[in-house]
Amino acid sequence: MNQFTITNAIIVPLTEKKEVVQTGYVRVKDGIISDVGREPAPDGETGPVLDANQQILLPGLINAHTHLYQVLLRAVWEDLSLLPWLKRIYGVAEVLEPDHLYAGSLLGCLEAIKGGVTTVCEHNFLNPHPECAGETVRAIRDSGLRGVFARTIMNTGEIVPLCVREKPEEAFQLIERLLADHFNTTADGEKERISFMVGPNTPPINTTGELLKEIRSFADRHSIGISAHVAESQSVVDFVREQHGRPGVVAYLQDYGIPGEKSIFAHCVHLSNEEIQILRKTGTSVSHNPVSNMMLGDGVAPVIEMLREGVNVALGTDGAASNHSQDLFETMKVASLLQKVHHRDAGVIDPYTVLRMATIGGARALGLDRICGTIELGKRADLILVESRVPHNQPINNLFSQLVHCAKSSDVQTVVVNGRILMRNREVTELDEGRIISEAQRAGRDLMQRLAEG
Ligand SMILES: [Zn+2]
Numbered sequence: 001m002n003q004f005t006i007t008n009a010i011i012v013p014l015t016e017k018k019e020v021v022q023t024g025y026v027r028v029k030d031g032i033i034s035d036v037g038r039e040p041a042p043d044g045e046t047g048p049v050l051d052a053n054q055q056i057l058l059p060g061l062i063n064a065h066t067h068l069y070q071v072l073l074r075a076v077w078e079d080l081s082l083l084p085w086l087k088r089i090y091g092v093a094e095v096l097e098p099d100h101l102y103a104g105s106l107l108g109c110l111e112a113i114k115g116g117v118t119t120v121c122e123h124n125f126l127n128p129h130p131e132c133a134g135e136t137v138r139a140i141r142d143s144g145l146r147g148v149f150a151r152t153i154m155n156t157g158e159i160v161p162l163c164v165r166e167k168p169e170e171a172f173q174l175i176e177r178l179l180a181d182h183f184n185t186t187a188d189g190e191k192e193r194i195s196f197m198v199g200p201n202t203p204p205i206n207t208t209g210e211l212l213k214e215i216r217s218f219a220d221r222h223s224i225g226i227s228a229h230v231a232e233s234q235s236v237v238d239f240v241r242e243q244h245g246r247p248g249v250v251a252y253l254q255d256y257g258i259p260g261e262k263s264i265f266a267h268c269v270h271l272s273n274e275e276i277q278i279l280r281k282t283g284t285s286v287s288h289n290p291v292s293n294m295m296l297g298d299g300v301a302p303v304i305e306m307l308r309e310g311v312n313v314a315l316g317t318d319g320a321a322s323n324h325s326q327d328l329f330e331t332m333k334v335a336s337l338l339q340k341v342h343h344r345d346a347g348v349i350d351p352y353t354v355l356r357m358a359t360i361g362g363a364r365a366l367g368l369d370r371i372c373g374t375i376e377l378g379k380r381a382d383l384i385l386v387e388s389r390v391p392h393n394q395p396i397n398n399l400f401s402q403l404v405h406c407a408k409s410s411d412v413q414t415v416v417v418n419g420r421i422l423m424r425n426r427e428v429t430e431l432d433e434g435r436i437i438s439e440a441q442r443a444g445r446d447l448m449q450r451l452a453e454g
Contacts, residue, residue, distance in 0.1 A: 003029045003047030004418070007039065009057035010388065012399065013375040014359050018352055020399055026057065028381040031189070036375055045268030050424075052385050056403070058355075059375050060118025060382040061328040062362025065227075065266040065287035065316030068108030068122050068136060072444040073321040082296050084234035086159060086202070089321060093126045093164040095450035102135040103436075103443035104224030110436050114344060115409030118342040118382040118417045119146040121287070121316070121366055123227050123266065125154065125201040127162040127171075133178055140187070140194060144422045144430050146382060148366045150184040150197035150227035150264075151175050153215070157206035168211050170220055171210045171248060179222065179345060184375075193418055197264075199227040202250060205239055212256035225262035225367055228253070231275075232267040232297045250275035259284040264365045269293055269301045271299070276302065276309050279408030285312040285365030288357070290334045291325075298343045303335070304349060315354075329409040332358050336404055351404040385414040 004027075011024035013036070027035040035041070039203070050249065063335075071087075077088045105122070112120055115323040122140065124133055133151050140147035150292060153171040154160050179196055198219050200207035231237055231249040246252040250271060261283035268279070268286045279286065288301050306313050317326050317337055332354050339349045363373025390394060392406050394419050416425040422430060 002031075002052060002108065003027075003045060005046040005048075005386070006050045006052050006057060006383070007041070008054060009052035009385065009400070011052060011057045011375060012403070014355055015374045015376060016058055018287070023425055024057070026375065026381075026383065028416070028419050031110045031380055032447065033375060033379050033381050036088070036377060050414070051091070054388060055385040056388050056399070056419070057374055057375065058116075058384050058386060058403070059359045060415065060417065061116050061358050062119040062366070062373065062382050063117045063317055063326065063328055063366050064113060064121050064264065064314035064325060064362040065123055065289055065318055066120055067107065067124070067319030067321070068120065070319030070321040071105030071108045071111065071326065072100060072447050073319075074324040076321060076448075078324070080293065080296075081235070082298060083159070083235050085296060085322065088125070088232065090160050090164065092447070092451065093128045093161050095447065095454050096128055096132070097127055098129055098131040098135040099404055100443045100447050101132050102139050103134045105139035106436050107141060107147050107440035108320070109139060110428065110431060110433060112145060113143065113415050113422050113431075114412070114426070115327050115329065116384040116386065116412035116415060117326070118384065118410050118415060119148070119362065119366065119368065119372060121148040121227065121264070121362075122152060123152060123199070123400055125152045125153075126164055126454040127166070127174075134181065137178065137182065137194060141190075142404055144417055144420055146368070146372065146417055147194045148197060148368075149194060150199050150225075151178060152199040152201040152227065153211060154201050154206040155211050156208050159303060160206050168214050168364065172214070175218070180211070192371070193291070195224070197225040197227045198222075200228040200258070202232070203238065203258070205236060209256060212253070212258055216257045219262070220369045225264065226258060226260065227264050228258065228266065230265035230268050232293070233296070235268045248272050248275050248340060250278050254278050254282075254308070262367055264314070265299065266318070267293065268306070269299045271302055271405040276306055276311060279306065279311045280309045285314060287314045287365060289316040289318040289331075290338050291331055292322040294334070294338070295322050296322070300338060301337055304343060307353065312361055312364050313357050314365040315358045323447045327409045328358055329407055330405045351398075351400040355400060355406045381416050381419040383416040384412050387411045387413050405415075
């Protein structure tokens with residue numbers, strides 16, 4: 001359907017205006033929001049009409065940092081802090097096959113769609129076979145989601161198995177092939193649905209300074225962004241101090257030009273005030289992943305301090321191996337409550353800010369803010385409809401707060417990405433849900449068995 005109209009919706013565009021349209025309509029034509037406003041809609045072509053019946057229409061949520069295939073590893077290592085946990089995660093590379101990545105990533109995408117996420121940023125870091133990255137990209141493409149695929153490189157580190165320690169020149173060649181494959185084999189109208197980034201994985205514990213310089217020049221040469229895990233735990237900060245004599249990870253990365261307008265740093269839990277200034281001055285975005293930070297006992301990211309300084313903060317789930325879900329509604333609530341309790345100040349963060357972090361904040365962090373993240377004329381139609389008439393969402397007294405603190409991902413009824421309806425009344429329209437679940441079960445069992453034998 002290349003044209004349709006959603007009517008009778010409570011529209012929350014999530015622009016700077018902080019407005020709500022109580023009974024509104026949105027027209028979608030060729031994947032783009034061609035009209036939006038208060039009813040009655042002016043005359044004009046409508047295409048088929050979807051009556052939202054007073055459901056809440058939001059821009060789709062943006063998961064700014066995850067590792068999709070890790071849904072196969074939910075709740076497997078949940079009592080470990082970051083470095084021993086990473087050792088296990090990296091160890092998966094010894095038995096990981098491209099099939100696991102496809103089946104797991106597709107399940108991760110299905111969970112995203114069913115939870116109202118329309119864009120995922122996949123931070124990819126285990127590539128024991130050349131096909132691994134491509135299989136994850138294929139899963140995102142098949143899912144219909146908008147995706148950013150950040151292909152990272154590791155070339156050092158005691159806890160990194162040899163099979164995923166790459167020679168940078170070979171890794172860069174593989175990334176160039178991945179980009180070429182995507183642009184050569186994808187239909188014109190679909191090309192922009194998936195974009196790419198490059199990155200170090202968790203500097204400096206698994207990347208050398210030389211590699212950081214090469215990553216910066218590769219990113220510039222291809223006009224793509226950089227994604228990295230940054231200052232996730234105190235142990236990483238201790239490492240950079242002991243091994244490199246720098247006060248923090250951001251300060252260290254600044255030496256190699258890694259911060260920048262197209263850079264997204266996941267976590268940023270342990271930062272000095274000076275490092276927050278580096279993020280601000282360079283226009284670097286942060287993906288805040290509170291559930292994962294809490295699960296691994298990392299600490300509390302200085303979200304309020306970053307927001308006050310004007311740093312763009314997005315929200316991510318992180319992989320399911322440290323979350324254990326891909327639920328961005330849950331992440332919004334946790335992000336809000338964690339700052340309130342950390343600062344012992346109930347008013348320290350407002351729900352509208354949290355909603356913007358989960359939408360336009362993510363879009364900005366991923367270089368997609370002209371494409372999605374708000375409901376505005378001319379943007380791509382990445383939209384979700386959330387049921388309001390369920391006991392836990394009624395009565396509506398403060399819509400923004402209730403979307404963050406009351407709504408559940410299972411309230412999402414309809415999901416539209418790029419003008420394609422991927423879910424209608426909770427039924428996915430383009431995917432075989434049962435088959436994706438059974439194939440992921442099989443892949444998960446196989447992966448766990450290989451891990452047990454290995
Ligand atoms: Zn991560």
